[in-house]
Amino acid sequence: MRISRTLLSPPALAGALVAIVAGLLVLYPVFYLLQAALNVGDPEARPPTEFGLDNFAGLLNYPQIIINTLTVSVAATVMALVFGFLMAWILTRTNVPGRRFFEQAMVVPYYLTPLLGALAWSLLGTPESGFLNQVYRALGGSGYLININSAYGIAWVMALFEGSVAFVMIGAVMKSMDPALEEASQVMGASRWRTMLRVTLPLVLPGVLGAAIFVFAEMLGSFAAALVLGLPDRYYVVTTAIYQLTQQYPPKIPLAAAMGTSLFVVMFVTLFIYRRIITAGSYVTITGKAFRPRVNDVGRLKYLLLAACVFYLLCSVVLPLLTLLYASIQNISTAFPAASNFTLAHFRTAFTMNAATTALGNSLWLGFWTATLGVTLMGLISWIIYRSKLPGSSIIEYIVMFPQSVPRLIFAFGMMWAWLIFPIPIYGTLWLLLIAYLTVFLPLGVRTISGVMLQIDKSLEECAQMCGAGWGYRIRTVTVPLLWPGLVAAWLLLFVASIRELGASILLMGPHSKVITPSIVESWFASSTELTAALALIQTAVVAIAVSILLAVTRRATAHITD
Amino acid sequence: MSRNITRRHVLAAGAALGATAFAAPHVSAQGAKKATKVHDFETYADVAKAEQEGGLVFYCHENEAGTAAIMEGFGKDFPKIKTSYVRAQTGALYNKILSERSAGRFDVDVLQLSDVAPAVDFEKRGGYELYSGPYMDAYKKDYLSAKPGAYFWTGVTFAGLAYNKNKVTGADIPKTYKDINNPRFRNKISCKISASGVQYVQWYLLRQMYGDDFWKEFAKQRPRAFDSRVQLYDRLAKGDDDMTALAEYSAYILYKSRGAEVEFVAPPEGLVATPLIVGAVNKAPHPEAAKLFVDWAMSPRGQKYYQDHPNLYYGSVTNDPPPMPTGQKLSAYKLIFPTDWDDYGKQREVFNKEWNAMLGL
Numbered sequence: 065m066r067i068s069r070t071l072l073s074p075p076a077l078a079g080a081l082v083a084i085v086a087g088l089l090v091l092y093p094v095f096y097l098l099q100a101a102l103n104v105g106d107p108e109a110r111p112p113t114e115f116g117l118d119n120f121a122g123l124l125n126y127p128q129i130i131i132n133t134l135t136v137s138v139a140a141t142v143m144a145l146v147f148g149f150l151m152a153w154i155l156t157r158t159n160v161p162g163r164r165f166f167e168q169a170m171v172v173p174y175y176l177t178p179l180l181g182a183l184a185w186s187l188l189g190t191p192e193s194g195f196l197n198q199v200y201r202a203l204g205g206s207g208y209l210i211n212i213n214s215a216y217g218i219a220w221v222m223a224l225f226e227g228s229v230a231f232v233m234i235g236a237v238m239k240s241m242d243p244a245l246e247e248a249s250q251v252m253g254a255s256r257w258r259t260m261l262r263v264t265l266p267l268v269l270p271g272v273l274g275a276a277i278f279v280f281a282e283m284l285g286s287f288a289a290a291l292v293l294g295l296p297d298r299y300y301v302v303t304t305a306i307y308q309l310t311q312q313y314p315p316k317i318p319l320a321a322a323m324g325t326s327l328f329v330v331m332f333v334t335l336f337i338y339r340r341i342i343t344a345g346s347y348v349t350i351t352g353k354a355f356r357p358r359v360n361d362v363g364r365l366k367y368l369l370l371a372a373c374v375f376y377l378l379c380s381v382v383l384p385l386l387t388l389l390y391a392s393i394q395n396i397s398t399a400f401p402a403a404s405n406f407t408l409a410h411f412r413t414a415f416t417m418n419a420a421t422t423a424l425g426n427s428l429w430l431g432f433w434t435a436t437l438g439v440t441l442m443g444l445i446s447w448i449i450y451r452s453k454l455p456g457s458s459i460i461e462y463i464v465m466f467p468q469s470v471p472r473l474i475f476a477f478g479m480m481w482a483w484l485i486f487p488i489p490i491y492g493t494l495w496l497l498l499i500a501y502l503t504v505f506l507p508l509g510v511r512t513i514s515g516v517m518l519q520i521d522k523s524l525e526e527c528a529q530m531c532g533a534g535w536g537y538r539i540r541t542v543t544v545p546l547l548w549p550g551l552v553a554a555w556l557l558l559f560v561a562s563i564r565e566l567g568a569s570i571l572l573m574g575p576h577s578k579v580i581t582p583s584i585v586e587s588w589f590a591s592s593t594e595l596t597a598a599l600a601l602i603q604t605a606v607v608a609i610a611v612s613i614l615l616a617v618t619r620r621a622t623a624h625i626t627d
Numbered sequence: 628m629s630r631n632i633t634r635r636h637v638l639a640a641g642a643a644l645g646a647t648a649f650a651a652p653h654v655s656a657q658g659a660k661k662a663t664k665v666h667d668f669e670t671y672a673d674v675a676k677a678e679q680e681g682g683l684v685f686y687c688h689e690n691e692a693g694t695a696a697i698m699e700g701f702g703k704d705f706p707k708i709k710t711s712y713v714r715a716q717t718g719a720l721y722n723k724i725l726s727e728r729s730a731g732r733f734d735v736d737v738l739q740l741s742d743v744a745p746a747v748d749f750e751k752r753g754g755y756e757l758y759s760g761p762y763m764d765a766y767k768k769d770y771l772s773a774k775p776g777a778y779f780w781t782g783v784t785f786a787g788l789a790y791n792k793n794k795v796t797g798a799d800i801p802k803t804y805k806d807i808n809n810p811r812f813r814n815k816i817s818c819k820i821s822a823s824g825v826q827y828v829q830w831y832l833l834r835q836m837y838g839d840d841f842w843k844e845f846a847k848q849r850p851r852a853f854d855s856r857v858q859l860y861d862r863l864a865k866g867d868d869d870m871t872a873l874a875e876y877s878a879y880i881l882y883k884s885r886g887a888e889v890e891f892v893a894p895p896e897g898l899v900a901t902p903l904i905v906g907a908v909n910k911a912p913h914p915e916a917a918k919l920f921v922d923w924a925m926s927p928r929g930q931k932y933y934q935d936h937p938n939l940y941y942g943s944v945t946n947d948p949p950p951m952p953t954g955q956k957l958s959a960y961k962l963i964f965p966t967d968w969d970d971y972g973k974q975r976e977v978f979n980k981e982w983n984a985m986l987g988l
Binding site for chain 2: 570
């Protein structure tokens, strides 16, 4: 009797509904993806007529690609976490000058996108034509100064632009941490560095690990930087290999599906380790005791930390934007300006293309709804995973991580097959892209929100329950306000992620549902670097305006709630 | 997808062929219907009905700018027909349309591909609408589908060699295809990826001319491969590569106009060429608009548009083509095509495997 009452309670019903939606979003296309990976008969037969493991066995023919993928992903993850953690610590825990400005500026690399970063760094660091290398040779150097097309060049660019995701995720956790714990450490005589390493770092471990998993998975599935920077040096990773296998005629989709789904094994192991660490310790820093985030005076050290902030933003924002701006007003981009090479034609062309009008409008619409619906859905999923006592709730975490572990380019095939035969005709419309975005960004939203949720003491909700508050009231008046920084961070991340989405959109766009980033990549493929630079700058400007407005609105809302 | 051929179909086809043979040139094989003149071209499509349908959905392999240009050209002539398109590389595009049709979705009116092999396959699957427009006689049999009316060659893209004038001088300037294996170009030469139709044609033809070892030698050059002709010329113009082994003429015109220091070489062996294949698909949501588009694209009006637009520059293979933007007709160039399209189709897997392995994939 008690069991049935528990299962029929509002939280259980809401949880079950959310779990079903998450399951439908992920497992439904995954079924088709696995079907394709196991298809050893006619690759174009649907449903397949013969099943086997030959496609997985075929992966042994590509050891170098697996090695390349892991090399780039691990190197980029380590770099991104170092950037993200250091910047989060500097900007949330120290009195570095211009903190507010830097905090806002740190989001910029994320919405500049790895694609834009890769394009800019390609112009800067290609051995022969890279601006930095040309200047170096003009000053008397020989050969080249940097080679951005190497494995570490690719990792550097990926880390620069994913570092801000790590920053947002870790920063949200740090903001939610009671500074009294650090103060206590310093009162006991620990230095600032020792406090950071022995108190701050362990307390933000869920956020750091969550960011690590998310960033690592993002790197495994990263496409744009590897495409722009890797191909010129014949450096293939899984995503660029999949791209080639699916674009050629006849496309090798079963092999590509096997390649994509095999990454899930890597992700599964990583997530398993994460859960073991998380369940082994307590990371609660938000209790019933009130606190306000405070910063430490770090003395003269603040100038060194300021230099670190400036360097990061210089490499990830200023230099790439200036480079693209310069390239976009040249006939053929070269390091040294010449009046005859100057033109505004690329901007004129960009503004007349669909990419700058319809596609950008569609992207903004999708960004808003993905973020809004996503935060609600993903917040509830996080709550189910870490707060509810629903049977099998931990399995949901593995399910929601699946889209992150499979390159979106290949996951999109599963979504295409799944939603093509769905009785409601959404295929080829913006609604399909909305569903696709909600699916592929589940890990991003859940990781961001969960990192903060793990820090909130369960007893706060239990206390409200003891006082007679119903489930909905508890969520609205206790959990959501405490989660607010994480929810705002998740909203912004989802909004920006949707606008810069590439892998799934390429395949799922219909004739009336074009979005911006594939158009930019298309321009890079088939128009010119200079026109691409102009398009990327227009996209950046529009997103920057949208994010500024949204930030202003959410800041007001945050102030209201935290007061 | 496959259609059962019944006795009735055969009789109907026979009757239609008979009608074509005896009818006046401007009478449709579709139903002894008279051609309508629109602008300066003729069509058997019902133009009023096409405008009533109000839309045209185009699936195209061409790059975004080129695809948009084709739709813009047709849309300007028929403003009441709202055009839309999906573009992707031929392999991905073909897989998409097959997946859609296997799920019972028929959203496409016209398909343009850059490779004969998938077009032949699609024809075998009965995917094309058999429509013989008024301009069928303007094309040699070689440039039409085996079953008349399935598809036609709306143009060709052709390629030779190109080099950076500042980097390559004197005796190093390439003259024939054999020069792509000159060790001087090791790590300094580019080509296209295996998804490219014209790259496949080049591999196929030069392998026939010079044998397997030719491409094994080329692999030692450690070439860099890219998706599009624009990327190849972009790198050439900036000096990242000294030479490209697959230089499409259309991109050369574009880069010359931008002031790039690149030079085109037409090897004496001939310029490797591949067609762009256009056909109306069956069960199209806008069947009359699809026929109208096919006639527009086949007509001198559409052919001139395809040939002159800076994002296209595709040479016309009609019997009497207009001159290209360079002032020369396509016939001025020595083009080489595969002669046995069946064999060409069969070698595709070999090419994909060898080419991908050469590029480190």
